[in-house]
Amino acid sequence: MRYQVLSVSAGPGGAQAPLHLYLWDNSPELDDGLRRPLVLLCPGGGYAMTSDREAEGMAFRFLAMGVHAAVLRYSVAPARFPTALLQLASAVALIRTRAEEWYVDPARIVVQGSSAGGHLAGCLGALWPEDFLTSALGVPPELRRPNGLILSYPVITAGPFAHRERFRNLLGPESLDRAGALSLEKRVGPQTPPVFLWHTWTDQTVPVENSLLLVQALRAQGVPTEFHLFPVGRHGLGTAGPLTAGRDQRGLQPECAVWMDLAETWLHNLGR
Numbered sequence: 001m002r003y004q005v006l007s008v009s010a011g012p013g014g015a016q017a018p019l020h021l022y023l024w025d026n027s028p029e030l031d032d033g034l035r036r037p038l039v040l041l042c043p044g045g046g047y048a049m050t051s052d053r054e055a056e057g058m059a060f061r062f063l064a065m066g067v068h069a070a071v072l073r074y075s076v077a078p079a080r081f082p083t084a085l086l087q088l089a090s091a092v093a094l095i096r097t098r099a100e101e102w103y104v105d106p107a108r109i110v111v112q113g114s115s116a117g118g119h120l121a122g123c124l125g126a127l128w129p130e131d132f133l134t135s136a137l138g139v140p141p142e143l144r145r146p147n148g149l150i151l152s153y154p155v156i157t158a159g160p161f162a163h164r165e166r167f168r169n170l171l172g173p174e175s176l177d178r179a180g181a182l183s184l185e186k187r188v189g190p191q192t193p194p195v196f197l198w199h200t201w202t203d204q205t206v207p208v209e210n211s212l213l214l215v216q217a218l219r220a221q222g223v224p225t226e227f228h229l230f231p232v233g234r235h236g237l238g239t240a241g242p243l244t245a246g247r248d249q250r251g252l253q254p255e256c257a258v259w260m261d262l263a264e265t266w267l268h269n270l271g272r
Contacts, residue, residue, distance in 0.1 A: 001022060001023065001024060001025060001063070002021070002023040002024075002025050002102075003020075003021065003022055003023075004020075004021040004023070005018050005019065005020050005021070006018075006019045006021065006094070007019065008072070008087050008090040008091045008094060009086075009087065009090060010075070010082070010083045010084075010086035010087050010090070010136070011086055011090075011136040011137050011138070012138070014083070014086060014087075014136075015075045015079055015083050015087070017072060017073055017074045017075055017084075017087040017091075018072075018073045019070055019071075019072050019073075019091050019094070020055075020056075020059075020070060020071040020072075020073070021068075021070045021102070022059050022060070022063055022068065022069045022070065022071075023068050023102050023103070024036055024063070024066070024067075024068055024103065025103075026103050033103070034103060035099070035103055035104060035105040035106075036066060036067050036068050036103060036104065036105060036108075037067040037068070037104075037105055037108035037109070037110060037267055037268075037270070038067060038068035038069070038070060038095055038102075038104045038105075038108070038109050038110070039059075039062045039067055039068070039069050039070070039110050039111075039112050039150065039267070040069075040070045040071075040072060040088075040091060040092065040095065040109065040110070040111050040112065040146075041054065041055060041058055041059055041062075041069065041070065041071045041072065041112045041113075041114075041117070042072055042074060042088065042111065042112065042113040042114070042117030042118070042120045042121050043055045043071065043073075043114060043117050044113075044114040044115025044116045044117045044118070044152075044236060045076065045115070045116060045117070046115070046116050046165060046166045046169055047076050047077055047084070047116045047166050047169035047170045048076050048077050048169050049076055050073045050074065050076065050117070051114070051115075051236065051238075053236060053237075053238040053244045053246075053251055054114040054115070054117065054152070054236070054238050054244070055071045055073075056071065057238060057239055057243035057244040058112075058114075058238055058239055058243075058244065058260075059071055060243065061239055061241075061243060061260050062112075065264045065267065065268075067267065068102065068103075068104055070091070070095065072087065072088060072091050074087045074088060074117075074120065075087060076169065077169040077170075080170065080171060080172055081170050081171055081182065082132070082133075082136070084120055084170075085120065085123050085124060085127070085133075086133065086136055086137060088111065088120055088121070088123075088124050089124060089128065089133050089137060089139075089144040090137060090139075090144075092109060092111065092124070092143070092144045092145070092146055093137070093139045093143040093144045095109055096109060096143050096144075097143065107147055107271055108147050108148070108267075108270055108271055109146060109147050110146060110147060110148040110149065110150060110267065110270065111124055111125065111146040111148075111149055111150070112149075112150040112151075112152070113149070113150075113151055113152070113154060114151075114152040114153065114154070114236070114238070115152070115153055115154065115155055115205075115206055115235065115236060116155050116166050116169075116170075117154075118151040118152055118153065118154025118155060118156075119154055119155035119156065119166070119170075119182075119184065121146075121149050121150075121151060121154070122149065122151060122154060122156065122184045122188075122214070123182065123184065123187075124144070124146055125146055125149045125188070125192045125193055125195070126184055126187040126188050126189070126191070126192055127187065128141055128144050128145045128146065128191070129141045129145075129191055145193070146193050147193055147194075147270065147271065148193050148194045148195070148196070148267070148270050149192075149193060149194070149195045149196070149197075150195075150196045150197075150263055150266075150267075151195060151196070151197045151198075151211075151214075152198060152199075152237075152259070153198070153199045153200065153203055153206055153210075153211070153235060153236070153237070154197070154199075154206070154210060154211065154214070155206055155210060156183070156184045156185055156210035156211065156213055156214045157183050157184070157185055157209070157210050157213050157214075158179035158180050158182060158183035159180075159183060159185075159213075161207045161209040161210055161213070162179070162183075167179040167182070170182070184214060184217075185213040185214050185216070185217040186217070188214070188217050188218055188221055188223060189221050189223075190221060190222065190223070192218065192221065192223045193223075194223065194224040194225070194270060195214075195218055195223060195224070195225045195226070196225075196226045196262075196263050196266045196267075197211055197214065197215065197225060197226065197227045197228070198211075198227070198228040198229070198230065198256075198259045198262075199211040199228075199229055199230070200229070200230045200231070200232060200233030200234070200235075200237070200253075200256060201229060201230065201231050201232070201233075202231070202232050202233060202234065203233065203234065203235045204234070204235065205234075205235035205236070206235055208229065211227070211229070215227050226262070226266050228259060228262060230253075230255060230256045230259075231255075232253065232255065232256075233253040233255075233256045234250075234251075234253070236251065237251050237253050237256055238251055239257060239260055240252070240253040240254070240256035240257040240259065240260075241254070241257040241260075
């Protein structure tokens, strides 16, 4: 495995964010030259921090599936929109540009996001063709386009089921009237790549209605979607297994841990 930390920016002179890369190396003993999918993780944290529970432990689980992984520690408050989105778009463009060097399949670059990180991933999935990204980054839309999204208990809506604190961190308290423009159930469309999505019924922090609204919108737009709703589980589960459980076993929910096995099947079928 090759481990690297690179910086990506929100455009020339923009805020920098560390991109942690966990890359399978190739070997003549295995399948030299094999191009693997890459999953780029955006941890949650309410746009106030990036959670360790949704970072390295999850990356290692994806590595065990035979795919590359990366973790973006994007800028959070007091940074405002679109800083984190620009950093994420830069990261996807960088990975696609260096796909041959890193043995990445450029047609299977998937962005994963948890909670607020799910909102960030969803923003790229919906907004990647937008002109403001091209103007800020100077890279063509096809370089920054994700080929799929994996969303874990994501923040989606700015409507009645919104988590206002997250949008306040993203936009600033004086700009909450702009939140509707980032309500993703209103922004997805035919440009949105295939989606794998899961949530829990008992999530008290980001209500399951966020995912239900997104699924309805994706269905209406004809976007291929796999959705799993688990009956029990608190917010912020990460893998829902021991790799991301706290000392008090917070985040351990064995009946939800199967989501990563389901995502593995989805991931290996992507684009086939």
